[in-house]
Amino acid sequence: MTLRLTSRPGGASASGDPRRGGVEFDRRRPGMLLDLREVVFNLSGVLDFVGVTDINHGKRVAFLSHAIGQTLGLNRHHQARLFEAALLHDAGVSSTREHRVLVSAYDIPDAYGHCERGHDLLSGCAPLAHLAPLVAGHHSAWFELADGAHALDPDQRLSANIIYLADRVDAMLTGDDLTDPLMRRDEILGVLDRESGDRFAPDVVEAFRAAASRDALWFGLDADALPIELAPMARDGRYTLVSFPVLTELASIFAHIVDAKCRFTATHSVAVGAICARLAALAGLNEDQQRKVQIAGLLHDIGKLRIPDTILEKSGPLDAAERATMNRHAYYTHQILRQIQGFEDIAEWAGSHHEALDGSGYPFGKSAPDLPTESRIVAVADVFQALAQTRPYREAMPMARIREILGDMARARKLDSDLVGLAIDHADTLTACGRGGVCLDQVAMSRRASRSRLASTWAARSSRACSTRAS
Numbered sequence: 001m002t003l004r005l006t007s008r009p010g011g012a013s014a015s016g017d018p019r020r021g022g023v024e025f026d027r028r029r030p031g032m033l034l035d036l037r038e039v040v041f042n043l044s045g046v047l048d049f050v051g052v053t054d055i056n057h058g059k060r061v062a063f064l065s066h067a068i069g070q071t072l073g074l075n076r077h078h079q080a081r082l083f084e085a086a087l088l089h090d091a092g093v094s095s096t097r098e099h100r101v102l103v104s105a106y107d108i109p110d111a112y113g114h115c116e117r118g119h120d121l122l123s124g125c126a127p128l129a130h131l132a133p134l135v136a137g138h139h140s141a142w143f144e145l146a147d148g149a150h151a152l153d154p155d156q157r158l159s160a161n162i163i164y165l166a167d168r169v170d171a172m173l174t175g176d177d178l179t180d181p182l183m184r185r186d187e188i189l190g191v192l193d194r195e196s197g198d199r200f201a202p203d204v205v206e207a208f209r210a211a212a213s214r215d216a217l218w219f220g221l222d223a224d225a226l227p228i229e230l231a232p233m234a235r236d237g238r239y240t241l242v243s244f245p246v247l248t249e250l251a252s253i254f255a256h257i258v259d260a261k262c263r264f265t266a267t268h269s270v271a272v273g274a275i276c277a278r279l280a281a282l283a284g285l286n287e288d289q290q291r292k293v294q295i296a297g298l299l300h301d302i303g304k305l306r307i308p309d310t311i312l313e314k315s316g317p318l319d320a321a322e323r324a325t326m327n328r329h330a331y332y333t334h335q336i337l338r339q340i341q342g343f344e345d346i347a348e349w350a351g352s353h354h355e356a357l358d359g360s361g362y363p364f365g366k367s368a369p370d371l372p373t374e375s376r377i378v379a380v381a382d383v384f385q386a387l388a389q390t391r392p393y394r395e396a397m398p399m400a401r402i403r404e405i406l407g408d409m410a411r412a413r414k415l416d417s418d419l420v421g422l423a424i425d426h427a428d429t430l431t432a433c434g435r436g437g438v439c440l441d442q443v444a445m446s447r448r449a450s451r452s453r454l455a456s457t458w459a460a461r462s463s464r465a466c467s468t469r470a471s
Helices: 036-049 057-072 076-087 096-104 112-123 126-136 154-173 181-195 202-212 215-219 226-233 244-259 268-282 287-299 302-306 320-326 328-337 344-351 373-387 399-411 417-425 427-446 448-465
Strands: 031-034 240-243
Touching: 031 036, 031 244, 036 057, 036 076, 036 240, 036 244, 036 302, 036 328, 057 076, 057 154, 057 202, 057 226, 076 126, 076 154, 112 126, 112 244, 126 154, 126 244, 154 181, 154 202, 181 202, 181 215, 202 215, 240 244, 244 268, 244 287, 244 302, 268 287, 268 373, 268 417, 268 427, 287 344, 287 373, 302 328, 320 328, 328 344, 344 373, 373 399, 373 417, 373 427, 399 417, 399 427, 417 427
Parallel strands: none
Antiparallel strands: 031 240
16 A cells, blocks of 8 residues: 655654744654744634634734733733733634624623633643633623632733723624724723723723724724734744644644534544544554644644534535535635644645545545545544534444445545555544544543643743733
């Protein structure tokens, strides 16, 4: 069996220049050379897709939070933490319905659920764990954050309250028929003045008032202006070697967010990632490629966050319009991932999971010469796991039927016959691997509290660097 790799196996470097998206393969320190800020910024974009028709909520909140932080004179480290937490503040939201509730009204009866889910997701990933308390507190009133169950340290308390105010300002603007948010300035400031000292810190309200006095703040919220405003903040400019375990943790966060969108696909992405890694090993790919293709499997469906819940949960066949909408998800996945320097291969593999060797797939209509082994692995793993999982329109299939369907797809040149042969021969192993990946992931989630000791180290390090005011 001959399998084609997209990059050189072993310890060779694909490119030594990070500005060209170089990825380091160093056997002594396996990982990828990445700008972590850029990774977080672009992956956080999938959270904005949850709104389907109302996108960019997270980016608008980050933009407003950054403006408030600048006015308060927060130092660079504190600003960075505030910006990243604002981008990820709704990590606990996967449902279009829940998103609509959160952004359609100023007062939300029970907003703590998604805050806690977001906290739990972030607290298990060491580089992001220091953001978890800010996400947990971003719907808690200023006085609630001072003591009791929601208490935070002073820096965390300030940041969480800034995000809360920015989030509620955007909620007041969302769905407004006015084309210019500037027209709501006085009304919004009036609401915030009434909440000063209770829901919001007086200093935060005053800082927003000062920032809001500049028309440019409101103009910057426009869909065409926002990317330009955020561009200087989207990258840190420092490339570090990020280990594969850390990258897998990071990808797993977004896999959970995607899988939580529909009860029928719960655990799908985590299982596909585990099956990808095992299938890659069976196919003879080196260890680094196995890890990278696992990340592609974890992220292959992130584009589904922009697909309405009603389509994902429909019990009957999709009509032509619904099918056209559904088919966009692989394109969205590719577009999100390709913006991250160093993720070029992962973007191709993840975004090609519905392509076919005979050219009949979507969204790019690729055929065999355009599909490397890693893309083919993700495609086989996706079909294998989907057939084994209950969906709204059918029950999970028995293994004999799964083998039969995979064989039919290989003979029809939809899937790679060599990889399908491996999947059929090792079906029990792959099934156990998929379940094991889910089980290991659940164990990891249950250990988040104990792992918070490591997270606390990151948080303490960040806190020491983040005095509230710039010196």
